Amino acid sequence: MNDRSIRASDAPAAIERALHDLNRRWSAHILSLWKGETPETPPYAIYDGYDALLSLETLAGLDGVGDPERRRCLRHALMDHYLQRLLLPHELEMRTWMRGAKAEVDGEKIGFHEVIPWCQADHSYEKRQILQKETGALCKFLKPFVLNHWELLLSAIRDDLGFDGYVDYCSRKHDMDYGRWYPVMRDFLHQTDALYFDRMARWCEDRFHRPMADLTRFDSINLLSLAEFDGGYPSTALEDTLEFFSRWGFRLEDLPGLHLDMRTDKQSAQALSVFVDIPDAIHILMRPQGGWIDLETLWHELGHGLSAVFTDSGLSAVIRNMSTNYSLSEAYAFLLQNAVMSRPFLTGYLEISPADADILHYYKSLRDLAAFRRYAARFLAEYEMFSGGNLADGDPYARTMQRYTGFYHQPESHLFDLVPEFYSLNYLLGWMGEASLEKTLRDRWGAAWVFRRASGDRLRKWWHQGNRYDIFQFLARNRLAPVHTKPLLERWREALQPK
Template structure:
């Protein structure tokens, strides 16, 4: 078996798949055709190739050879599963892209609901908008459940014990141990969170924090009261200026930024790496406000990572990661800049007084998101540990309510689930990003974002592509992997 030939075929397949996904997501295509791409490369995802790769792993190989073979094996395994589910996934993607709802006599695209809720100042109207989109979710739930059931069954045909076992091995994460880490964060941020949300609910939502629909988190996240300080027109230029000050401007030529506001464009920002380091796509749909800047810098972190990958690395080490925790950590590091007073003063000319207000609100929102992902992972861990999907809707509503205090509709139990325990990738990224940020400030000062030496440090990290997992990177910097102290103390230092 020729490993290099496999890598070459995988690179072509991933390029076409990411391009198709992007075109639908940005509103340039209505109908998804991922199934056709899977069909074109079907010979690559055969059980025979997976068996051959397994046999290769049993032979005497160097650690580096084993690493490459494992990355390829799990990428092809995921594609083997994806191929079987492509038709259903196309139908689901197309459903959301084509769906429209009517609100107060106006017909709008389903993807316009989220941005409208985020900017709607009237409490009751936010709930009307959320309810209008509920039917779109309920209509597709049966297909989403079928996808999940098939994914579990297919993982078993590959010799794994189910969803939890498959992702634990493929991502090299012991989820039983990680659940204990999640419990620590959940417990140690509980009083801080519920104290903060009780105050914010009264101040910004105008009512006590009791039985409040989760749709209002979108409004709270948008930081609408500070929108005037974050003009949509300056989102991209500000990012480019920051990149230049870090000495990374040369990477921008490899990044294609799509900030066009198409009606059918998914409002959730995203970054694609179809061909690192030469072709990276950053997609964003600015609506005005601090959330735009967070999204731009978050996806910008992904984009710079991809654009700085050492071209001499093998394809596997450029892009075939075991998990996404590392690149999410790099994204969080840049995202978190946009609510730091020194950054706000330098780039947006915000006064110290206003910057402190923005910082408090932003840390509150960040903690709100952290608590949501703690709830999401807890729900997913319980669901797949029990191996009983029938309890999914009730378990989802229960665990999200326990960790956030908000009321989440049971109907969202599948649409709010990112496949492959991505919730754990995010949580690992939160922990690791706090450690790398601590290193940056200690090494280059609080204004490290203006220091080309800090940019050089980041470029060196980015250059390794996905060769290392996040915990390996922080360990090399002198930190204990999955140590939550810096993460938890960062919230306490601002919100208390």
């Protein structure tokens, strides 16, 4: 049967194959865009012939699938494509306008997707001030396109798919009680206020010779990239670290399903892990910028990629490729990212002096606390926005972000900072899950666990389980400590004590 001839009455297996085909088509499209190539299939043609599949009748037919997890994954995979097709004309128009929108700073034109790497580079405070004014005007101009996109999405979620609203839709899709985590994240922010603001204010004074109150989100991007420490970054470290995995019993070049693209001539600065078909076609994409941020980015993406490529191929295609919860994958990503920046790795593998490693560890820990607080603040702002706030009003977002990060955020940029489906909580849960995984490895093999072959064996055992479980189920089934903020709070309090 041709996948494009799927009817609402067809068997779930046929619907599954068709959905997986659409997933692959979109993955190929993303890969082409990242590389700056012309996609083989233009986006407006991806859904040609799939009218019968992407219907509410087909969706209703999936209610008869017996296994509840398979039913949920299939239903939401179909909903994803239903909504994507509905919004595609508006998304293409919005993308076109955004591609043409460029800020100008002293004659240099900066595209929307280049703002973060531009800020990470060593530009002056005055230039970042100009960039903020420029992007503020661009956000005001583009806001109607983005707002229209969101309003159409929310209308379809309510009127076509029958959900009470966006929070209800995301909760059912990801099997997540967002209301439960709202007070947890708020309490963590309050618990770490003194620890964070005292040290961050001093860092801002030392780095920029300005009070924190004068700084914006663009200054924080520069600060948190750790670029001021790039002078001590080993020139060949990024490539050399790929050889490290032989200590864990495998080599990346021997993994046929894993594909790394790290060329510096690529169009997009955004690092991505694209799962075309788990475990057989995993793509890690990044454009190196230079410095410590590259090392962290590469190993973070390797955490995603390795956990996918070592997934048990015997798991069902739905479980492998249509998972709706990525907090466990984020736990692996943070685990590898933090391992490569740990004192044992810095001194024992990269041959950084112990004194320099201590300094880097302190500021990396402060940066991590700042990043966690930013994710938490953004989650609070987004939850409030979609729980009854005015989507067009950026003032509540700006107040929340400045309250908890200490840096000014533009009200007009709130829709451009918004991450769909409360993904900030995936980062938060993944980071808390990482603390449980790291403690298990450290308790078993010591602070230098990263150098032990047995650690690699244990990781492959965990990775083999794939997306069968979410982060809560995984930790429980593997008899690991549950998700909690306490281990991270203790980690950062210890690391940020005055020396």
